[in-house]
Amino acid sequence: MNDDVKGTDGGVIGRAGGGSRRTAGAGGSGGSGAKGPGGAGGSGGNVIEISGLCKRFVTGRGSGRRTVDALDDVSLTVADGSCLAVVGESGSGKSTLARILVGLEAADAGEVVLAGRPVARRPRRAERRARARDIQMVFQDPNGSLNRRRTAGSAISEVLAAHHRVTGAEARRRVEELLEQVGLRPAHARSLPGELSGGQRQRVAIARALAAEPRVLVLDEAVAALDVSVQAQVLNLLSEIRRDRRLTYLFITHDLSVVRQVSEEVVVMRQGRIVERGSTTQVLDDPQHPYTRLLRDSAPRPGWRPVRAIGRDAAEVEA
Numbered sequence: 632m633n634d635d636v637k638g639t640d641g642g643v644i645g646r647a648g649g650g651s652r653r654t655a656g657a658g659g660s661g662g663s664g665a666k667g668p669g670g671a672g673g674s675g676g677n678v679i680e681i682s683g684l685c686k687r688f689v690t691g692r693g694s695g696r697r698t699v700d701a702l703d704d705v706s707l708t709v710a711d712g713s714c715l716a717v718v719g720e721s722g723s724g725k726s727t728l729a730r731i732l733v734g735l736e737a738a739d740a741g742e743v744v745l746a747g748r749p750v751a752r753r754p755r756r757a758e759r760r761a762r763a764r765d766i767q768m769v770f771q772d773p774n775g776s777l778n779r780r781r782t783a784g785s786a787i788s789e790v791l792a793a794h795h796r797v798t799g800a801e802a803r804r805r806v807e808e809l810l811e812q813v814g815l816r817p818a819h820a821r822s823l824p825g826e827l828s829g830g831q832r833q834r835v836a837i838a839r840a841l842a843a844e845p846r847v848l849v850l851d852e853a854v855a856a857l858d859v860s861v862q863a864q865v866l867n868l869l870s871e872i873r874r875d876r877r878l879t880y881l882f883i884t885h886d887l888s889v890v891r892q893v894s895e896e897v898v899v900m901r902q903g904r905i906v907e908r909g910s911t912t913q914v915l916d917d918p919q920h921p922y923t924r925l926l927r928d929s930a931p932r933p934g935w936r937p938v939r940a941i942g943r944d945a946a947e948v949e950a
């Protein structure tokens with residue numbers, strides 16, 4: 632972790648309304664938040680602590696060999712019950728971060744502490760299962776987590792059975808409760824994914840993730856495929872669920888208007904590194920890093936004129 636981005640105030644990422652912000656300096660890439668008074672994993676502490684995370688992908692052979700540092704010394708914390716948004720252009724490393732967090736990918740270096748427990752880089756089966764209870768992921772495309780031949784009810788009860796000792800009538804009752812929580816009717820338990828709209832499918836995917844009763848939801852572009860009115864409904868639903876269940880969200884999105892709606896804090900990623908972090912209002916209203924300004928100025932809004940510089944070096948853009 633780089634000292635130039637460690638806040639002397641103990642960092643900001645993990646605290647809602649922490650009120651401070653850091654821009655990573657030359658060579659800086661990480662953010663750091665302090666443990667709250669409750670300590671890691673405790674109420675008021677950080678439920679996610681990531682430090683020095685690195686991931687390199689190597690593709691091709693010989694002269695076609697290519698290496699990409701998808702994550703380069705990434706550090707951040709997320710406070711219990713808060714929502715941290717992760718933004719950045721395509722290829723900046725957001726999904727790799729999410730996939731490592733939920734165990735779909737192994738990091739090359741660095742540490743992940745989840746609910747106070749360090750996560751092994753190559754965990755055993757029991758550890759993977761324990762992690763899945765703590766942290767669940769919702770993807771952009773619900774078809775990724777829903778089998779087209781399985782009803783919504785069966786998809787949800789599969790996760791229930793994996794993590795909780797419930798069977799028969801109790802499982803059916805829990806499925807109905809979960810469907811209601813995501814704004815669907817109990818009868819939807821009998822629907823196949825193909826019989827549901829995109830928004831309804833994403834609600835089922837959310838109910839399925841909630842069935843584990845996790846502490847953390849990682850949402851990777853979870854509303855990006857929905858049309859705007861459905862998107863607003865699902866975002867409202869996610870906010871209600873977070874409040875009611877005291878969940879923690881890591882919310883990956885490229886859409887800055889979504890960031891404003893859902894998160895208290897935001898980190899901005901570029902080429903595998905964190906370049907800026909802070910409260911959502913500070914970062915979006917008064918961005919300090921040229922790349923954040925570029926992202927903001929590239930977002931469509933009334934009177935917007937496209938900036939054709941995404942992909943150019945941010946320093947160039949600044950100049």
Ligand SMILES: Nc1ncnc2c1ncn2[C@@H]1O[C@H](COP(=O)(O)OP(=O)(O)OP(=O)(O)O)[C@@H](O)[C@H]1O
Pocket residue numbers: 688689690699700701719720721722723724725726727728885
């Ligand atoms: N399995 C893989 N093999 C090779 N390269 C990969 C792999 N996964 C990701 N990468 C590369 O790592 C970099 C980061 O990818 P990642 O998917 O994390 O970015 P992202 O910010 O989530 O992008 P997007 O918003 O388009 O999903 C990219 O350059 C990508 O091509």
